[in-house]
Amino acid sequence: EAVTIQLKWVTQAQFAGYYVAQAQGFYKEAGLDVTIKPGGPDIAPPQVIMGGGADVVVDWMPSALASREKGVPLVNIAQPFKRSGMMLTCRKDTGITKPEDFKGKTLGVWFSGNEYPFLSWMSQLGLKTDGGADGVTVLKQGFNVDPLLQKQADCISTMTYNEYWQVIEAGVKPEDLIVFKYEDQGVATLEDGLYVLEDKLKDPAFVTTMAKFVKASMKGWDWAREHPDDAAKIVLDNDATGAQTEGHQKTMMQEINKLTEGSDGTLDTAAADRTVDTLMKGGSDPVISKKPEGAWSAAVTDEMKKM
Amino acid sequence: MAAASVIEARELSLTFETADGPVYALSKVNLTVQDGDFVSFIGPSGCGKTTLLRVIADLEQASEGHISVNGMKPDEARRKRAYGYVFQAPALYPWRTIERNVALPLEIMGFSAAERAERIARNLDLVNLKGFEKKFPWQLSGGMQQRVSIARALAVDPKLLLMDEPFGALDEIVRDKLNQQLLELWGRTKKTVVFVTHSIPEAVFLSTHIVVMSPRPGRIIDVIETKFPKDRTLDIRETPEFLKVAHRVREGLRQGHSYDD
């Protein structure tokens, strides 16, 4: 059976589980013929799946829920990432020691659907994001960590597994930095999960296929946790751009493994509810206006466990 | 003459609208050209000769009046390729060699390659430009360019020839020569020729009818019929008859001339 998966971002260790499952033949063993489509800054996975370009996509829950409200009936079928890796990284010399110090500072934020947790955090802190003196100045951060290195921003968004290490690799010492993990701030949202279109789940054959897929993928994640360095190499082999470096991917793999640790693919509905709560607290412009119905389904993971 | 009329203009007027007011280029022109006629237009610079030729050729539309060419509207006649036109300026295409400039109308009218080659050679020879086939227009002198444009018009061998000062940039010897050849061609192929010139002897020598025009508004002030035989030679230019006609043309010209002081 042919399955196409659309990733959220470019080929990197963040998606090691899928590449490993592919390379180690886990998909083939399950009778699947999987195509992995790398993503990028210009690719909105919900749009791709809606256009028929993929059967299953990797997306973050805030973006998936927002899409759902816009009429893309995405349903979470599995959640390989148990924890959130998102954080705000600041230079110590800006004088920031706690979230309250953000007032009047310039913060780099990722947009394109990744800004929701941040907005909801700021609204909890009571900080306006329109650049006024009693709030914070928000920059749409590009792809990299340069704004922090060049002191164009006081803080930037980073992932534990990627951008943070780029800052370190650029020669900034960890002791010169202060980080705010979203998890610690109580505004964590669920990250990389697997989503499909709702009506497809009515087809039992599709559910079975997805069950096989998730199972094989989770096997891939397990393997990646056991052999992090080999998994990083597999990712590198799949990088058609030749741009990734081994060192960085190995570091990333280790950090990613911390996030997938203990997940068998099943979604923790309590965590999902927390995500919804966070998003609903989004201040004047909440990301989602009402509690979503049927935005996640255990059908696939239940089926998987029967296998 | 019982010949069919090739050009028939009735109360023809043409006004150019320009930013600073209208220019009356033609005013109530009446003209009949019969089949086989050789008609010369003569008149002061800017009197509307070119404009009249352009109206006949359907390159300009009259503002008033009627005109027919071969009994048709000028538009239809043009579509039927009723005429060949030699412009006042050479209008050669700079990216084509001389021979390919002459070939242009032949290509458009679908002549075979062999036929084209033959016509090009014959007509370039006629205007004494053998050896310049492969040159580009800018490599030719002004007179040579003009001769190319004559060869180009003759190459299609049209029944009606409209020629706007074709020999203006040529020396006397070549001019006499080409005058005779044109006359010979006209006699042999029974063409109708409408010819603009500034040379009174040329007009008198060549024409069956001389149309004298005067400017602003451009109108016809005299039409003189000459009665020389078709096979006239350059010698007739010494005859009293010739000088009489020439005198009448000159008088007409002078009289219609605005250049008075």
Added chain:
Amino acid sequence: MAAASVIEARELSLTFETADGPVYALSKVNLTVQDGDFVSFIGPSGCGKTTLLRVIADLEQASEGHISVNGMKPDEARRKRAYGYVFQAPALYPWRTIERNVALPLEIMGFSAAERAERIARNLDLVNLKGFEKKFPWQLSGGMQQRVSIARALAVDPKLLLMDEPFGALDEIVRDKLNQQLLELWGRTKKTVVFVTHSIPEAVFLSTHIVVMSPRPGRIIDVIETKFPKDRTLDIRETPEFLKVAHRVREGLRQGHSYDD
């Protein structure tokens, strides 16, 4: 004459290299033009008249031989604005009105606005184009455009005038008129004029010296000095002396002509 020589050419040759072989445009030309001369070049189409004028004007470089203008290299003379040039084609700038075309050299040479206005008016009047100041070149007839280019050259009032068939597209009346005016101007302002024409009477009437040329390679085959008084009138065209000179020119032309059959 003890006058200084304005143009002095010695064994001047010019060959154009073209893709299909060289064209020998000028060959061993020797020529002296004295201050105050009115020299006409006459010769068959393509014999090198324009080319010679262009060499004098430093628009073309001789391949061999020497030439000086006002005792300088042509290049220096040009920079010193030694001459005014009327091209064979009008060469008007389409984005300028008639008056601004005439104004062009005046602007470049730094005349005041008042001076410009006066000269434009005077010279457009001279060529009988009053009332066309605000028109654009394409709104004028061929002859009118040529007259604009004459007015443009005369407006700067140069000491040396190079004129390439300036009256070619004009009718006899205007031509006679302008001939006289040119002569009058030349007599009054003691200009030196180098003039190309195809009209033998015009050459004889205007010139102090007539240079007869023959083509391929272009060379001078005769230089005829005329002895008419400076204040000659059109009447002299009937005198035997005039006819004699004209005959000699015509014979020279005919003899040098390649158009033989």
Added chain:
Amino acid sequence: MAHQAALKPGATFWLGVLVLWALIWIGNDALSGLSTASPVAARLRNLAVPAIFGVTLLLLWQLVVKGFGIPLVLLPAPSDIWAKLITSLPTLKADFIQTFLRAVLPGWIIGSLAGFLVAILCDAWGFLKRGLLPLGNLFAALPIVGVAPIMVMWFGFDWQSKVAVVVIMTFFPMLVNAVTGLQAAGALERDLMRSYGASYLDTLLKLRLPAAMPFIFNALKINSTLALIGAIVAEFFGTPIVGMGFRISTEVGRLGLDMVWAEIAVAAIAGSAFYGVIALVERAVTFWHPSYRARKGS
């Protein structure tokens, strides 16, 4: 793949759409062929023809989107876009000011001017022509994807870096066209200038620049749309949270496609108006060019 099987229009529906299209097309063709004596009517017609064409396009778009039931996240219908547009005017205005007035216009002016000046320098100085022009060509295709992040690095997040990107994008079209245009003057026209012993500057100002104008205006027109695209795309790579590019990329991520298209509509209107103004100036400056003197008939 049609996920939305809710509304499956029949063949008659599509036939109807086609017929409608054909009818409007024929009508429009007839209208534009109509010759009128009165200039007012002619002007009216000149406005009506593209308008009718546009309305037809929009109508078809609406019918296809609604008829096929194409989901909003792929392509919103014109009616949805319009609804979004009129409710988001303040946002659109702020974005327009940030992107068009602060980035596009200055960038377009500086970039075009720079290309023009380098062309003049190359022209005036043969050494530069051979040394600088090949290097100028290196600017030809500096990919915005690579340049934009660097410009953000150099000039900061705000409009300054967008101006820099636009300058880089608009430089080359002007360079090429100006260099070509400066060669466009005819040989005889140049000889005339030589015969006046005219200085380089005189020849440039009075002959070669006027003759180059059709080319220069081509570059200005091409640059007008390039500048807009450049400024918008540059905002994808870092910006304060205002601007057309910012809004578009953000809303794409949020699947707010109606807002994306509202911004695109603003961009299209602004861009077309910009282009239109340039075309008007062109007509006034190069009125003498044969393309404006084409014969009325035929």
Added chain:
Amino acid sequence: MTLAATRSRPSLAGAFAHGSTLPVTIIVLIVIVVWYLAAIPMNRVLSEPLIAAAGGGLGNTLSISWSLPRPVLPAPHQVLIELWNTVFIVAPWRPKSLLYHCWVTLSSTLLGFILGTLLGVGLAIAIVHVKALSRSLMPWIIASQTIPILAIAPMVIVVLGSIGLTGLLPKSLISMYLCFFPVTIGMVKGLASPDPMQLDLMRTYNASTAQVLWKLRWPAALPFLFASLKVAIAIALVGAIVGELPTGAQAGIGARLLNGSYYGQTQQIWAALVAAAVMSSGLVWLVGFIERRVALAMGGRP
């Protein structure tokens, strides 16, 4: 100028004998010097602490400013080293090789350029001839160009992907979309630029529209065409690079730029930029070379 070059027919060999080598070398040298100098102040934010730590001094300032791992402006030799490593050290068919990515981008550039030229010329021909089109189409073509391609490219890719079009073509289509416009603009003007007298001549022959087009309008438009083609081929390259992003940025200069940028590999970005610039000027030069050839064949004055 003492360096006056002798005019000769353009040829591949002649291009070097043309005398442009020396001027280019001199200007390149100037650029390099300015570049090195500029790198010092531009990298100051990053280098200042390091210089201070190393004890200051000119020697430290220079060596540190010109060897930062993630500089604001890398020194020329840093870029050259990266270029050397990715062009000459790696086999050209490996993803690590810059040549491989150049080829990926070049192929979609060329296809996009050809498609764009055909579309651009086709539209111009239609616009010049059909009045209804010139009035109704032109405003919409202009409007189409104001649509930020990067915004709709993903949708285009999705739509094309769903009808089975993947690989080279979608990228080329984006490239085409961007580069047809200069061709249209240039050719609409160029095809309308023959002298009225030259058009009148065709009228007297009652030439068909196609004949007028082919024998008059087309040759008269060539200067405009070539100016447009130079712009178009450069834009086609930009388009191809932009088009690589929404297709997953898997290979090509665009992917290289994006990833370089994403992982903060400044040298890699600059190397890719230099590669793109060299590629584009090569392409532009090629168009110019053909232009000179054509001009000569069409009797242009040397």
